[in-house]
Amino acid sequence: MNFSFLGSYYTFFLQGAYVTVLLAIISVIAGTILGVLLTLMRRSKIQAVRWISIAYVEFIRGTPLLAQVYLVYVGLPMLTQLNIPDFATGAIALTIHASAYISETMRSGIEAVPYGQAEAARSLGMNSRRTMLDIILPQAFKNILPALGNQFIGNIKDSSLVSVIGISELMYETTTVRGTTALGLEPIIVCSLIYLVLTLTLTRLLTFVERRLKSSDHR
Amino acid sequence: MITVKHLYKSFNSHEVLNNINCTIHDGEVVVIIGPSGSGKSTLLRCLNLLETPTQGSIIIDGQDIMTRKINIDQVREKMGMVFQQFNLFPHKTVIQNICHAPIRVRKMKKYDAEQQGLELLRKVGLRDKKDAYPITLSGGQQQRIAIARALAMQPNAMLFDEPTSALDPEMVSEVLNVIKDLAKEGMTMVIVTHEMGFAKEVGDRVIFMDGGQIVEENTPDAMFNHPQHARTQNFLSKILH
Numbered sequence: 001m002n003f004s005f006l007g008s009y010y011t012f013f014l015q016g017a018y019v020t021v022l023l024a025i026i027s028v029i030a031g032t033i034l035g036v037l038l039t040l041m042r043r044s045k046i047q048a049v050r051w052i053s054i055a056y057v058e059f060i061r062g063t064p065l066l067a068q069v070y071l072v073y074v075g076l077p078m079l080t081q082l083n084i085p086d087f088a089t090g091a092i093a094l095t096i097h098a099s100a101y102i103s104e105t106m107r108s109g110i111e112a113v114p115y116g117q118a119e120a121a122r123s124l125g126m127n128s129r130r131t132m133l134d135i136i137l138p139q140a141f142k143n144i145l146p147a148l149g150n151q152f153i154g155n156i157k158d159s160s161l162v163s164v165i166g167i168s169e170l171m172y173e174t175t176t177v178r179g180t181t182a183l184g185l186e187p188i189i190v191c192s193l194i195y196l197v198l199t200l201t202l203t204r205l206l207t208f209v210e211r212r213l214k215s216s217d218h219r
Numbered sequence: 220m221i222t223v224k225h226l227y228k229s230f231n232s233h234e235v236l237n238n239i240n241c242t243i244h245d246g247e248v249v250v251i252i253g254p255s256g257s258g259k260s261t262l263l264r265c266l267n268l269l270e271t272p273t274q275g276s277i278i279i280d281g282q283d284i285m286t287r288k289i290n291i292d293q294v295r296e297k298m299g300m301v302f303q304q305f306n307l308f309p310h311k312t313v314i315q316n317i318c319h320a321p322i323r324v325r326k327m328k329k330y331d332a333e334q335q336g337l338e339l340l341r342k343v344g345l346r347d348k349k350d351a352y353p354i355t356l357s358g359g360q361q362q363r364i365a366i367a368r369a370l371a372m373q374p375n376a377m378l379f380d381e382p383t384s385a386l387d388p389e390m391v392s393e394v395l396n397v398i399k400d401l402a403k404e405g406m407t408m409v410i411v412t413h414e415m416g417f418a419k420e421v422g423d424r425v426i427f428m429d430g431g432q433i434v435e436e437n438t439p440d441a442m443f444n445h446p447q448h449a450r451t452q453n454f455l456s457k458i459l460h
Contacts, residue, residue: 119269120306120365124320124372125296134323138310 016173024155027094035102060100090162109144149206226275237431250418253428299369305361307353314349339367359390376407
């Protein structure tokens, strides 16, 4: 095997990894916001609102991410009549994808908050919105923080799929290097190792944060 | 004044409250006793609509809170509640637990709310715990904080749902003493409890419930020393040794 191409092409990988991480960060943050919204819709008193949330989540979880990427890439400009930059398109697709999973996680996080918490808040005269925002959601977030971390790691890997619409993240850059160097295997090995380093680092970081969170639960 | 008229509550086909009628006067301490499953907690929870009664009316200071146009949040503001499981907010410190609702609901100034909070903490003997998180406190301390939190809304009445049932025995008295102090100050209170000695000491009136009905209500002395109904006698003979 010949890795001498790295000398002249390493910037491709670095640039690609940077875009990959950026996509993952954006999609996990935006996905969380959208996910919370979907969860609240799921708990709405209005049946139609609940149905929209359920249909959305089921559709996203029941179709491949690749199909969703194409749907956003082709569908969104048609729907909005706007010229959306490729990077934004990729970020939107990943956000939509992540939000469905995050909303399901969020739902279990909310359900894990003891019912007495809501009762205590309501008995103090707090309305249902205030109760949700100030009392339930902060506790639910703490419950699902580990799951959100895993979602973030998942997003890093998932983001490789938006290479198909020409976003210059790690996988796309790898393909470029493969094309220019005419090397089949080596660039893919490099690319895989970079993904591995990213996800392993995050996993370790997550374990550390989780341990810190747990210790604050005790005296 | 709280007046309950013809109150019914059923969960599916199971009738928990069956035609409850009672009145709680201002400044009065009413203690509700009875076997578990008799509906006493449900009745208490109906008073601030944590449970929705099936039918009947609950009239608080002339307003029927079961009519649709009532803003239940405003009713609850004026009616403090203390739970068996304390239900402190674990992500907030003691002083934040106490000040949150006064600041967010009553729109008190943060400084004023904190001054009031510190005063309440002093009253329940936990002034030095203001920055502690609930998890670091004993059950008795948590329950005293929960009482302070309810008082911070300056309620007209307080509801206690078995406030000492989840406590270790040696912590019961510290909580009961706080409630006794409140009684001396003339706070209107409805207390569901299994502490008969406490009921006798603090209650102006005792209500005995069984099977979703009020079987007997009387002064503590009459209730505990001369119970009229067979069911009351039977219940008291089992728990008074």
